[in-house]
Amino acid sequence: MMRRGWFLPIVAALGFVFLYAPIVSLVVFSFNENRLVTVWSGFSLRWYTALFSDPQILGAAWLSLQIAFVAASIATVLGTLCAIALVRFKRFRGRTALTGMVSAPLVMPDVITGLSLLLLFVAMEAAFGWPAGRGMLTIILAHSTFCMAYVTVVVRSRLSDLDLSLEEAAQDLGAGPVRVFFDITLPIIAPALVSGWLLGFTLSLDDLVIASFVSGPGSSTLPMVIFSKVRLGVSPDVNALATIIIGIVAVGVVAATLIGRRRPASSS
């Protein structure tokens, strides 16, 4: 094997410093007593106290979690159906159209997705009176649509790797297609559904642009509140919030990795 001496380790180390230095500084300065985020003047938890007594941030966080939960769930159901349709049914009318429509959101700039969905909701309200106004419902519909594209990619790759003989065996033993799906296919592709759901949940929690277009007055998601705060300059309570989010994510990812390692590919 070829070793390139000092060059690769140094570049890799610098790369990881580049990736983590900003995150570390966010965490460190969240415990800073000073209002000027980057001037250290002593350890303090005051920004955490400020964070948890800010009804605007707490309300936005709760709204975002609800939206992400529902949108990821809808996206998982629709994305799984879409993946099944594309992998299992090789010939049907509109297959090319469906392939195009479900992969297009992956390359669509957020500003276009947001604008087009807003215009749709305005037109729908004018024509049918539904959805009345814009808020949580319209954000959920918008997020489900773009998360669905990601779920489809994840589930589709898992489905096309799947060993067809298992399903055929079940069919030969007399199981109907629906029973085969719930008893054989679904348990096997479940890990892909979980990662698709988690991906959708994260993307929905993270989205600022689409939500800004389709939300209405009084329904600001967490990214929207953060963005309006951050635009006016750095604010230490955002650092505290970031630290909490980083903590949750780090614990979650490490736990997922450990669980994944303990059962190496048990279902494949």
Next chain:
Amino acid sequence: MSETATSASPWRPWRFLSRRLNAIGLTGKGLVILAPTLWLVVFFLVPLVIVGQISLSLMAYGQPPYEPLLTFGADGTVQLTLHLSNFLFLLSDSLYINAYLSSLRVAFVSTVIALLIGYPMAYYIARAPEKYRHLLLMLVILPFWTSFLLRVYAWIGFLRGNGVINNFLMWTGLIDAPITMLQTDFAVYVGIVYTYLPFMILPLYTSLVKLDGTLLEASADLGAKPLRTFLSVTLPLSMPGIIAGSMLVFIPAIGEYVIPALLGGPDTLMIGRVLWDEFFSNRDWPVASAVAVAMLIVVVVPIMLMQRAQDAVVERR
């Protein structure tokens, strides 16, 4: 997460459900195809058609703030009015063309920088001892799961006048006065490279880890210097990873709004930002729609065609 159905449960609601659906002429296959298709037609295709339609309209004061294309006369006639003025406006005002060009430039430069940083990192991880590979990969992916907005925000604290970098450089005595880094194009490049670096590293890693070590040894045994081996063996074999990684950085970078809005200066023109301002500041829905249509034609369609060509090449192999 809900538990998946186990074969032990005697309750099978789907049997009842499928009988009901068959009775109204819907087979399972039809439903599986119909549900996602309908959803995408309503929430993806129709919105784009509406954008196209409004881009041909004119701004009006009222709700919604644009003129209808179809007007119904008192005598039952229907009149269709299409305005191309929005598109002519985009062509006549250099702001829009410059914004397109500068988006392409920013996206391209960021992609190249991300490749230059990401390639050695991916190579290092792919050649690391197997027990460390998962850990290193996890470290690359971890930032992706934390909030994108907060990671961009972190750079404000790093780059601003009395930020971490300036304080450090002044402490070391390398500079006397703070350097202006925030609100420049430099900050936008840093933000984009930082945000999308994991997307560059992962596909590169995937193609580099598959690389057969014996090929490199063979090349070395035949007398090739490391650089020669890299250029004629490693680089061509990792081409799929380079292309995939570059697309994953380039595509989101073009339409980026958040990074130029937070890190860029007022003169950092990017098309996503222009569309946003046209909509939220000028409240001109027709021009915003025209910008979106132009963006679709100039940016999104070529990317989709390119991806399709690439998929076709992959499938042929």
